[in-house]
Amino acid sequence: MAEVTTRTAPPAPVLVEPGTILPGRARGAVPLRREGPSKLTGAARYTDDLVVPGAWYGATIRSTDARARFSALDLDPAFDWSSVVVVTAADIPGENIVSSIKADQPILVPLGGEIQHHAEPLALLAAPDRATLRAARKAVRVRTEPLPPVFDPLESDHVFAAYEIAAGDPSAAFAAADLVLEGEYRVGHQEQLYIENQAMIAVPEDDGGVTVTGSLQCPYYVHSALKLGLGLDDREARVVQAETGGGFGGKEEYPSVVALHASLLAGKAKRPVRMIYDRHEDIAATTKRHPAIVRHRTGVTHDGRLIAQEIEVVMDGGAYCTLTPVVLSRGALHAGGPYRCPNVRIRARATRTNTPPNGAFRGFGAPQVEFAAETHLNRIAEALGLSPLEIRRRNIYQLGDTTPTGQVLRESVAAGEVLERAAEASEFERLRVQRVAAGQDRSGTGTGAASGSALLTGRERFASGVGLALAWHGAGFTGTGEVKLASVAALELTGEGAIRILTASTEMGQGSKTILPQLVAEVLGVPAEWVEAAAQDTAVVPDSGPTVASRTSMVVGGLLIKAAQRLRAEVESATGGSFAATYRDFAHSHGPRRIDQRFEPYPDTAFDDETYRGDAYPAFSWAACVARVDVDLDTGEVLVRDVVAADDVGRVIHPVLAEGQVEGGTLQAVGYATIEEIKLRDGRYLNDRLATYVIPTALDAPRITTILVEAPFSGAPHGAKGLGELPMDVGAPAVVAAIADATGAWITDLPASPERILAALADAPAVAPPRAGASEPAPPPEPGR
Amino acid sequence: MPVEPPITSPRTLADAYAQLAEGPVTPIAGGTDLMVSLTGELGEPPERMLDLWHLDELRGIALDGDSLVLGALTTYTDLRRSSLCREHVPALVEAAATIGAAQIQNRGTIGGNAVNASPAGDTLPVLLALDATLVCGSVRGERDVPATAFWPGYRRTALAPDELLVRIRFPLVAGRASRFRKVGTRRAQSISKVVMALAYCAGTDGGLWTDVRLALGSVAPTPIRASATEAVLEGRPPIPAIAELAAETLAAELHPIDDVRSTAEYRRVVSARVLHRLIREAGGW
Structure with a gap:
């Protein structure tokens, strides 16, 4: 796609002078949240609200050891297993790895393998109804040989990552300091506690692929996980975001696990499988903030x-x-x-x-x-x-x-x-x-x-x-992350004259569904409600990167603004009129037009991941x-x-x-x-x-x-x-x-x-008021615990 | 994965008694505790249930001679709105206001709180401190059980399998003051770390306290009376020396445990401090 020169001026550009600071203020009309009314009225359909005919219910058998050898999975012979599907690591068609930074986490612990934490997934069950599933769970017995666990991060010798940042000469500076104060601070786990639990529905496709619909932040993370774990190609794995009740990071990586589990069951059962966590399982098993x-x-x-x-x-x-x-x-x-x-x-x-x-x-x-x-x-x-x-x-x-x-x-x-x-x-x-x-x-x-x-x-x-x-x-x-990601956001003018945003950026309550159209509309000079947003479906939208790191408004919004500037210039250059007045005619006469905007490194920024x-x-x-x-x-x-x-x-x-x-x-x-x-x-x-x-x-x-x-x-x-x-x-x-x-x-x-x-x-013997008027520094307090 | 046990909804108390007499069935009133058990995660869910919600015979707040009588289906919202309760059992009204939040208060009942027999049940220390009598009924008739005998062990009640709690009776005591304090995990929807009810009659002769009752929840397997501390306060005025002795006695008398909500030490210390505060406030020093 050739860059088109701008003939007519875009709407008042944002002038950014380095160092300028403006007071916060409301600008222009503030649109309602797009999905707000349906959420308020209860019409919004979250994953567990979706009716999928013939779908079975899935469940996860989890470890009750913190560390152990997984020695056997016993299925009670007295139980009727004919209407239950059981999946173990042996059923995984691709690699038994949850795709992430390191290839260390199995989708299911294999028999003979090592259980590394409490609530770790060992096997999966699916049954046509909840009563059968509940009975089947009781007919499964996990046998393990306990191994010594490590719980103290200070004592652990397995280091996932380590960094050192240094500047100047701290030793000399400490020697010259008037006061040196030491302290130790500790913070524990925190649970994201999104209002909707983890949830996925997997539907097997005729071509051997799978379509997964669920509660998630990052469609392409789940997509990668399905490809690796199930041995699928880009097209065979399809991920669709359902209405999502909050994420806060808790639906950044864990949905890959839920989607893999649902898909494995669906593949073996040859029918859709619903994997919906209840709150207890969600808190017990999913990720937390790092202590x-x-x-x-x-x-x-x-x-x-x-x-x-x-x-x-x-x-x-x-x-x-x-x-x-x-x-x-x-x-x-x-x-x-x-x-x-x-x-x-x-x-x-x-x-x-x-x-x-x-x-x-x-x-x-x-x-x-x-x-x-x-x-x-x-x-x-x-x-x-x-x-x-x-x-x-x-x-x-x-x-x-x-x-x-x-x-x-x-x-x-x-x-x-x-x-x-x-x-x-x-x-x-x-x-x-x-x-x-x-x-x-x-x-x-x-x-x-x-x-x-x-x-x-x-x-x-x-x-x-x-x-x-x-x-x-x-x-x-951080660092070179955005450059390596090379996200793409797209803006489409359809043959019917609809303006459509194509991104993988998910709405999870923060408002991306509202503000991305707003940014595009502002550039195009049209009302925000004229701009549609395509569903977050990997078969439809490009990979605009994960919805994380507070990057959606800044990075994806920025890509869409650039795409909108290009689209506006192209239309106005062809029609000679304003975009708002002429884009429908342009669409009818020129056919559909899609502009893919790829991230370009910010000028004059460089980071060395090694040093x-x-x-x-x-x-x-x-x-x-x-x-x-x-x-x-x-x-x-x-x-x-x-x-x-x-x-x-x-x-x-x-x-x-x-x-x-x-x-x-x-x-x-x-x-x-x-x-x-x-x-x-x-x-x-x-x-x-x-x-x-x-x-x-x-x-x-x-x-x-x-x-x-x-x-x-x-x-x-x-x-x-x-x-x-x-x-x-x-x-x-x-x-x-x-x-x-x-x-x-x-x-x-x-x-x-x-x-x-x-x-x-x-x-503390008594309230110690701050020494507001003290002229001499007090002696340094005792180092913290 | 919630289960849905079969449930019947009798319209008369006699019918409810008859069904209870026939076999094991779990009565359900407001359901604020029982519904949680339907997840099946906290032990076996009930096999059959008996819905009490339509039994108007178990409703109502009324004076009866020298007693205030509450039907077992009296909700926390009913309690909060009742001028009789505010006048005669203000500590119970205070307790009701701390339970759950509006939705729970609309459904949860005083009878359910008593029968659920949680050591953290917020109204239970109030029943103990106000010398309540719990009236149990069945096809065999009615019998009175004093609050001090209603919770014989952890999550157990004095009810026979075929009995229902039908009413709770509070004796009216002239000049009785009652206080309530709950120390929870947050300001609503909170399970207690310590819950305390204190009742006493403050005589005119130098403000000496008599008929002292001190009851606590969340510090033992059942709601308890702190009798050693009651003895320290009985017949004495709310002065600093007595408050100090009472706080120390209470701390020595309690043997709470560490659990997921708090620590034994916190419960012990806070119980003493809350009592000390209540005495201090009564004494005005």
Whole structure:
């Protein structure tokens, strides 16, 4: 396809001046979410709502060992197996591998093979009805020989990935530092808890292929998995996204497993098979956010400038690699936080444990390390007697600064802007000073949190506090990821005169179905409702890459804008009229026209995957968060009352959906900070039900004020950077800082549960008000646990 | 994979008794606990069920002599809306307000909460603290069981297999104060880590407490009365020295366990602190 020169001017182009920052504001009309009405009325059909005549029900036989030899699968001879299909690893026509970064995860553990985690799939069953399936499950017995498991990621010697990032001379800088502060921070698993469980329906095709319809984020990931596991070609494997009730990363890699299982059963049964997880199975077996242990050692000057950072990140990958190397990579690259520091050493590794594999979850390695970095910085501020706001003002990245990988931040740096906007709107300094005064009153009357025995209450039952955190989030894929992916998005003008977007980018509640047409319509000069979007079906749409990494608006949106610019120019050049007035005539006279737009590397960006030097991301998004909490000093319960979030997203496309992303991400971060916790025993999740894995309810939700800041990115034609993950990075450290402000106790392990807070209060003799007026830095606190 | 056991819906209590007498059948009222068992994941689901929802004989909130009587099918929403309950059993109204969320409160019943016999059942300590009597009925007639004898063991009740809980009776006690506190995992749809009900009569002679009842849930295999702590408080005023002694006694008296919701230590300490707070608030110091 030849590039067509533009004859008539496109609609007002977005002018992006490096360094410009615009206030967030609504622009133009805000279209309703396309799938909103059907979801609201219940008309939307999720996978389990789809009626497929003749379909059988599938189930997965899973291990109850954390590590063992799979020695036998006994089928009770007394049971009538004639109407049941049983699939084992021996039935897999392709490679017994779930396609991912490493070829280490089997689709089913083979007989004689090694079980690596609790709930690992061993065999599959399908039956015509649920009662038969339930009875068949009871007639299966798994025999194993237990092997010694490894549960501690620090002790594991199986390393999935390791990175080191170094800049300057940390040893010399530590020697010159006025204060060196150490801390250790731990975060646990977090469950995505999308509202719709994992679900797939596989329909075998006459040609030996299979069509899988299901709940998923990345049609082409599932497509690759089917090709490898079933030995199919591009055409024989077909993947269609059904209406999807949330993903948050949990439907990035795991749907490949469900789709493979459903397809294997369908192939052997020679009929459609439904593989629909219930919530218990979903929580017990599918991926979680990686637990992490992060150690910081930081050298600062008297006036609060960071001069040396030494950071060690250890992530628990679980039993198989999945996406762990890229999660860890993002973790390593974000570990220092959004702060200038000339002497840095970051070492990161992810190891294998005999627990269910961890994988993608909103934030993708960044929330773990940024919780540590922000909490550590807040403790440094406390030790120096500096305001958390002031220490950030002195250290945040400014235009032209260099990151530890040597990346020069040439544009779109809004750390200061989001910080000041959040601090101003929340009246952070006023609240903090007020709190200091109240804290001094409390200590003056001797009625602090824990007066004497841990069994007694103080006079005040509640203490309130305010906390601040700042985060950065690299926009899109890390390093060379986007270049290697070489995504294609297409725009089609059909012979009938319909304008149609063709992408594999999925709608899972975040709004892609609404904003992608909106971007195209804006370029073409037509109403958004004139632009259709093709179904996410691998037989129809090109591979525009996975719907992950907050890349859809920025990258796929950018490709579609370029495609729309080309289409508009071509039509207007042929017809001499405006696109809106002439495109139907053009379609009728010229026939259908499809423009495929392939990703081109951002200019002047380069990253070396081997040395971890260069431009880790084309741009960063920035977020600041101020949280206010009330802590019940009797019980350690925390109520997050109020959150002010300022998020820079480059360019706001749809203000309502953008605010929705900030609100949803903030609430997910509040859950991460306070109550969400997976408890394990012998490698098994103990609280694998909704009654026991709790997330915030509407009553637990704070009032959230969202401020959208725009520091456009010139590499995207519309200036947009990623948004979806950003609010997840910054909420937890803000809440934990507010708890510390209220109680004097720093909770270094997430979640800051009432149990941990009460234990910390018992250790802290009284509320320690921030030393706002101190001129001498306090001695460094004891290193954390 | 939910199962769908056969279910019958009797229209009279006599019919319900007759069906219960015929053989094993699981009564279901609001279903807020039982429906979960239909997944078949938490043990064997019931084989047959008896729907009590249409038995209006088991509804109603009324004064009867020196008692307040609640039908077993009284929902948490009924409790919250009842001025009689607010006047005579305010702690029960407070407890009802903490259970589940609006949908659960519309369906869940006080009788179901008692019969489900969860150690974390939020109204159960209130029944203990307010000296409730549970009236059990069957083809053989009715009998009274005091709350202190209704939960003999973990998830067990004093009901015979053919019996239904039909009513709960609370004695009206002049001058009785009652308090309730729940410490849960979040602010709604929450299962308790500790639940506490305290009742006492505050005399005019120096504010001495009498008829003290202290009951707790989620700290033992059954809802329990903390009798050693009651003895510390009985006949004494709500002053700091007594509160401290009561908190220490309670902490020594309880033997909670670690489970998926919390730790033994947290439950022990928080029970003591919540009691200390309630005494402090009553004493106004």
